[in-house]
Amino acid sequence: MLKRARGWRRDWQERGKLERIDLYSRFTISSIPWLFALSWQLAPFKDDIRHEPLPLALGAALLLVSLTQCLLSNRNVRPSYEHYLGVSVFPTRRMLAPLALLLLGVVLLATLAGVDGIGSPGLLLMSLNAPMPFVITRVLLIPVRTFVIESLLLTALTTGALAAAGVRGGPLAGVVPTTLFGCVLVLISVRPSAWSLSVMWQAEEARDIQARLAVAEERLRFGRDMHDVMGRNLAVIALKSELAVELAQRGRPEAVDQMVEVQRIARASQQEVRDVVRGYRKADLTTELAGAKGVLQAAGIECAVTGDDGAGLPAPVQSALGWVVREAATNVLRHGDPRSCTVRLHVSADAVVLNVENDGAPAAAPGESGSGLAGLRERLGALDGALDAGPAEGGLFRLSARIPLARTAESAGTPHAAARDVSRMALLEERR
Incomplete structure (x- = not known):
């Protein structure tokens, strides 16, 4: 027994906060019918039920039916909760036995009242308890309006059965509000509890979805940055390697210089990959313009950089345009x-x-x-910018990027996108 208690304690400690609330709510709902049955059904045996064989037998049978209803109610609490939360569909056939026991309980109560075997206070307590195990699970399976209608029908059924058994006057009139009170009590206690639980589970699910979306966004960012970082460098390495092979085949000593340059670019690529992984890398426009010009000229392509230098542009704009220059050169x-x-x-x-x-x-x-141009459009879109790429006059190909400065001036004081990515990753690590 002590070992089992320790197992229960360990299982409780391993559960999350929401799982504990869920378990506590289900346990509370499962306990309610037992508390009512052991109080409202047992209390009349002391003074209200006549201590004669037939009334005692009917009272005992009614108590047994109520306890059986409690067992069935406990079996149905979990699937009814899952039905309310939208996890699964409650099998309708599982309510047939509780409904039959409810009708049997009403018949036994009417018979007990018909033989004048119970007083008015005991009759009201038993009529209050009669529908409780049934409606505790029923309230989670149907809309509130339908539940109210069924409660009125159940009250009419109970009142009609007692009237047919000969109950008149005040006791019969008291059965109506008593039975309705039991149904309303279940409605205002069980239904809000289940609703609160569903809201908490939805909030938890939303947080999980948000975390998964953040992870997916980070993966897209990482893939885009890797493409931008490695695309040009690998192209340059391939070009210089081909040049080194041709020079080596001709016996030219310049082949060694080309391979040294390949080695330098490879090492620089390694560092850039590390920077991308850490989330700190940013593209500088001036550096990228100079790098693109040098790379293209080394490949035998005449390159001219004209216009403004862009030194006074905000950092986010320089970074975005730096990526455009890098992708264009690639x-x-x-x-x-x-x-x-x-x-x-x-x-x-x-x-x-x-x-x-x-x-x-x-x-x-x-x-x-x-994915190169798509990645550029994402970067420029964050700054309300636009990217156009296509054939131009004279057999040229033109790539054009435009970024409005009004918005970027307002957001110049905000952290760089890489810093936001780092913050997002830190948040994800904390959630894990």
Whole structure:
């Protein structure tokens, strides 16, 4: 027995707060019919039921029926709760036995009153207890309006049976409010308890969904950043490796320099991947413009950077445009056979516009089938910006990004998107 008690205590401690509330609520609902049966059904045996064989036998039979109803009610509490919460559907056949016992109890009560075997106080207590085990589970299965109608019908049934047994006057009139009071008591105690429990479970489910959405968002961000970080670097590594092979086949010593550069880029890529994983990485516009120009020129593509330098732009704008320059340079290296590329940055009082144009583009728009441009649109969308990509006049391909400065000036004091990602990840770790 002590070992079992320790097991119950351990099981209780392992449950969450909401699971404890759920268990407490179900236990309370299961205890109510037993408390009423052992008080309202036993009390009349002392003074109200005549101590004669027939009245005592009828009272004992009525008590046995009430206790059986309590057992059936306890069996139905869990499925009725799950039906109310929308977890499962309550089998209708499980209410047939409780309904039959309720009708049997009303018949026994009417018979006991008909033989003048019970006084008025005891009759009212037993009529109050008669529907309790049945309606405790019934109230969770039907709408409130239907339950009120059924309570009125049950009151009429009980009153009619007692009237047919010969009960008249005050005792019969008192049965009506007494029976209704029992039904209303169940309605205002059991139903709100189940409603509160359903609200708490829905809130818990909403928190779980919110956490899963945050995790999914973080995964998308991570995948997008990995694509942006590794796309250009891998393209440059492949290009320089091919160049090193050609130089080595010709016996040129410059092949060593190219492989040293490949090694440097690979190590830089490793650090960038670590930064992405930590969530701290951000793209700097000035650095990305210089890097794109150097990479394209190293690949034999003539590159010109014109317009404003963008040094005074807010950090979120510089970061977003830096990613645009990086993705544009990656697409120029990967797609078509370009010979020249032009990057123009124009900053006005209302907006900043970045245009990247290159020749030698294929007929299909590069990047549209991948995730690169989609990731850029997500970044620019966070700043109310827009991205356009497609063929331009003269056989060129143009990628244009525009970000309004009015909104970004208002949000310049807000944390960078990477910092928000870090905060989100910290929150997720705390929830885990």
